[in-house]
Amino acid sequence: MPFKIPLRIPKVFTLMRTSQYRLAPEELHIWLWETENPVLAEKAWGVISGEESERARRFRHQAHRIRFLCTRVGLRSILSEYLRCAPAEIRFAARRGGKPVLEPETHSHSLRFNLAHSAGLAALALRVDAEVGIDLEAIRPMPNALALAERFFSPAEAAALRSRPNGEQEELFFRLWTCKEAVLKGLGFGLTYPLDQVEIPWLIGDPVPPVNGPVVESTLCVDIKGIHDFKLTPNAESGGVEPQDIPKKWWVWEFKPHVDFFAAVASSSSWNSVSIRHLGV
Numbered sequence: 701m702p703f704k705i706p707l708r709i710p711k712v713f714t715l716m717r718t719s720q721y722r723l724a725p726e727e728l729h730i731w732l733w734e735t736e737n738p739v740l741a742e743k744a745w746g747v748i749s750g751e752e753s754e755r756a757r758r759f760r761h762q763a764h765r766i767r768f769l770c771t772r773v774g775l776r777s778i779l780s781e782y783l784r785c786a787p788a789e790i791r792f793a794a795r796r797g798g799k800p801v802l803e804p805e806t807h808s809h810s811l812r813f814n815l816a817h818s819a820g821l822a823a824l825a826l827r828v829d830a831e832v833g834i835d836l837e838a839i840r841p842m843p844n845a846l847a848l849a850e851r852f853f854s855p856a857e858a859a860a861l862r863s864r865p866n867g868e869q870e871e872l873f874f875r876l877w878t879c880k881e882a883v884l885k886g887l888g889f890g891l892t893y894p895l896d897q898v899e900i901p902w903l904i905g906d907p908v909p910p911v912n913g914p915v916v917e918s919t920l921c922v923d924i925k926g927i928h929d930f931k932l933t934p935n936a937e938s939g940g941v942e943p944q945d946i947p948k949k950w951w952v953w954e955f956k957p958h959v960d961f962f963a964a965v966a967s968s969s970s971w972n973s974v975s976i977r978h979l980g981v
Contacts, residue, residue: 720781720977721781721782723782723811723826723827723828724828725827725828725829725830726971726972726973727827727828727971727972727973727974727975728825728826728827728832728953728965728967728971728973728974728975729825729826729827729974729975729977730823730824730825730826730834730955730965730974730975730976730977731774731778731823731824731826731976731977731978731979732821732822732823732824732957732976732977732978732979733770733774733821733822733978733979733980734770734820734821734822735766735767735770735771735774735817735820735821735822736763736766736767736770736820737766737770738766740769740770740773740774741765741766741769741770741773742769743773744756744769744770744772744773745769746788747773747776747777747786747787747788748769748772748773748776748788749788752772755768756768756769756772767817767820770822771815771817771822773787774822774824774979775813775815775822775824776788776790777979778824778826778979779802779811779813782809782811782826783802783807783809783811789806790802790806790807791803791805791806791807795888796888796889797887797888797889797890797892798888798890799814799885799888799890800813800815801813810828810829811826811827811828812826812827812828812829812830812831812832813825813826813827813832814832814833814834814885814886815834816834816835816836816885816963817836818836818837818838818961819838819840819960819961820838821836821838821957821958821961822836823836823957823963825965825967827967827969827971829969830967830968830969830971831886831887831888831947831967831968832886832965832966832967832968833881833882833883833884833885833886833887833965833966833967834882834885834963834964834965834966835877835878835879835881835882835885835963835964836878836957836961836962836963837874837877837878837961837962837963838960838961839870839871839874839960839961839962841870842869842870842873842874845861845869845870845873846858846861846862846869846873848873849861849862849873849876850862852895852896853876853880853895853896854896854897854899855896856899856904857876857896857899857900857903857904859904860872860903860904860905861873861876863906871962872903872908874962875900875903875908875911875954875962875964876900876903878954878962878963878964879898879900879903879952879954879964879966880895880898880900881964882952882964882965882966883898883950883952883966884898885966886950886966886967886968887946887947887950900952911954911955911956911962947968949968950966950967950968951966951967951968951969951970951971952964952965952966953965953966953974955976957976
């Protein structure tokens with residue numbers, strides 16, 4: 701059943717206050733929007749690339765196509781305001797691990813972004829001069845949460861999950877997962893990097909801090925383990941970046957964009973302020 705988030709921004713493509721799209725190096729911007737809106741999806745055909753159009757047409761189910769189109773048009777419309785260009789003019793490239801970035805030959809801009817989507821909601825994180833990753837997960841039954849943690853998480857994280865009552869295991873699993881995935885997406889490795897090498901220390905202890913705490917107090921640091929031993933193909937996966945040049949320290953903040961979701965954002969440098977905005981249709 702589609703959820704409804706409070707929409708506080710006017711129609712997509714409507715030019716807003718210039719200050720809405722000014723992003724300083726010490727700031728983090730997060731945008732949220734729904735992806736189950738046929739009206740928004742229809743707008744996508746006029747702005748997405750030929751490759752994106754082909755991807756959209758390959759979806760067998762209309763619902764999946766609508767989500768994809770809404771995600772892409774939302775991404776392009778938001779980025780276009782920061783870049784001061786038309787949504788259709790944006791060109792993307794890929795860095796290590798296939799992480800999407802702005803094509804440097806087209807956009808001489810220090811803007812960094814990362815996109816996540818899950819079950820009808822999309823989230824976009826933006827920084828300047830700092831790598832960023834975001835993950836978003838719809839809360840759903842996970843009867844195998846403990847088995848997955850014992851297989852993929854660190855021993856301490858699996859033990860923390862094991863120590864929780866059954867009713868609390870799923871919540872802790874999603875919080876651990878979103879934090880790990882946000883860091884790995886920021887790195888550009890995704891799930892090709894071992895999950896147990898990204899340990900989330902504040903979710904191991906007792907009591908576990910709440911989600912949506914104050915940014916200054918809840919933005920906690922994660923040290924990436926084993927980065928020097930991670931095997932990279934220099935020209936393909938790493939984009940010419942050597943393991944010793946990849947940031948090992950990441951700042952992470954957890955938040956709940958909606959009662960039915962967990963989310964986390966990670967960046968290679970800290971920030972002083974975070975702004976969460978909603979894109980409406």
